[in-house]
Amino acid sequence: MSRRRRTTAAVAAVVTAGAAAAAVLVAGLPEGEAGAQPENDPPPATADVRTETLVDTEEHDGELGFGDPLPLTARLSGTVTSIPANGATVKRGKPLYSLDNDPVVLLYGGLPAYRDLSPGVEGADVKQFEKNLRALGYRGFTVDDEYTSATADAVEQWQDDLGISETGTVPLGRVVFQPSAVRVESGTAAPGDTAQPGTEILQISGTRRVVTVDLEVADQRLAKKGAKVDVTLPDGTVAPGRIAEVESTIETAENPAEEDTTVLSLTITFDKPVDGLDGAGVTVGFSSSQRENVLTVPVNALLALAEGGYGLEVVDGGATRIVAVETGLFANGRVEVSGGGLTEGMKVGVPE
Secondary structure, three states, X not given: OOOEEEHHHHHXXXXXXXXXXXXXHHOOOOOOOOOEEOOOOOOOEEXXXXXXXXXXXXXXXXXXXXXXXXXXXXXXXXXXXXXXXXXXEEOOOOEEEEEOOEEEEEEEOOXXXXXXXXXXXXXXXXXXXXXXXXXOOOOOOOOOOEOOHHHHHHHHHHHHHHOOOOOOOEOOOOXXXXXXXXXXXXXXXXXXXXXXXXXXXXXXXXXXXXXXXXXXXXXXXXXXXXXXXXXXXXXXXXEEEEEEEEEEEEXXXXXXXXXXXXXXXXXXXXXXXXXXXXXXXXXXXXXXXXXXEEEEEEHHHXXXXXXXXXXXXXXXXXXXXXXXXXXXXXXXXXXXXXXXXXXXXXXXXXXX
């Protein structure tokens, strides 16, 4: 489970300690009254009331890598004759592995291959395949949802270039569709192994580094797909990113007497590619709350009023007065305040 450090928790601790001491200062006033203080007794220091945007951040630990690997299984039978090295990148038109010395080729697309392709077949899978043929430089056919004799002619040229039998048809299992290039995490099978449909051959992943973070269900408010985050890398640099995926998983309790735990698994992508050690720890900063264009003061400027709630010691020339205020968001050592006739630029007392 991830370790977390909450900005708000730290700020609240300051408020509790500061407010307790401040209560002594204000307790001598008649209950509910805000009055002027002697001119010769100014606060030890002052701070400005500012207008700004407050952002409450919460940090969790994550891991830098290429995301959870996906298993790649065979759809044809044969003997495994080659697989790429671990860490290799496979792009469109290149072999993922070979069976009986014939390549199984990676093509790009979101629709998995699910049938043989041959003249007369129609559908979205045909169009997806033809788009890949066109991208690989083959011509003489129309990219549409019909597998025609012209498509078959282009396929024969492609098969000739691959060094396999020129049949003009594409059997299920000869191509594998993935959204983009893939990275080989590990080879599950080895050259010489016998493969059947369903045999796992490789573990693959994306080619760009991502961060994975596990959150408790109590932190679900942070797990918003598309939300921006800041990732602090092992070298101390901060890289902006976004939450790309959110998945719920169940962790089975080891002790039968305990309840299973629901975990939110987040995948975070970077706005720009980053380098780093796979498996390295990183810190992810989430923005849990934000208040724009609000009046703020330092947290330790808050005074606990005898009648309850909080106030501020407003400094006006050589005189001071206590005004009651409403508090809002706490973040980064400051707090949102309103009421009491506060305006931007006013001075308020703070302890040394």
